[in-house]
Amino acid sequence: MSVGLIWAQSTNGVLGSNGTIPWYLPEDLSRFRQKTAGAAVIMGRRTWDSLPARFRPLPGRRNIVLTRQDDWRAEGAEVADSLAAALAVVPSGPRWVIGGGEIYRVAIEWATQVHVTHVAGTFHGDAHAPSLDTGWQLTDVEPSTGWLNSSTGLRYRYCEYTRT
């Protein structure tokens, strides 16, 4: 029942603040788009609400939204009331959990890969990335040393972790 998690976090582990991402990193948007293209994406209802309207639903992907509201509906979204239910509706093929903090904390138990965009800097926020325990191996860092420079002046790098 393997699933991948993908997120962008600051040095102090912030993912989001009040339903938004507290930085603008166009390179990460491209990376996210490329990594999840054609896959099923699983997200919490708050993350769905946070998507800019033109990206809701995320184009070219099955969008599965987790909510406990049994009457919740949205154009372009498939609804599930648990992660297990979400994974059951996409029995095969790549599945990416794309947020938010609450969902990552549940999904990390099922995950076999985590792709993190690390944004250099300290940001205020109310959603935090889960910590990766010792079972996770860092299998790819780009660049191998140092940081990439965004057109926005932010420094960032990509880390990929796997767990057997």
Ligand SMILES: CCc1nc(N)nc(N)c1OCCCOc1ncccc1N1CCC(C(F)(F)F)CC1
């Ligand atoms: C990108 C942000 C992001 N980064 C990584 N590495 N992992 C994620 N889990 C993630 O959060 C995806 C859901 C939230 O997404 C957005 N939140 C605010 C503004 C824009 C977006 N994006 C822009 C790109 C768009 C495209 F369809 F092009 F992919 C999807 C919506």
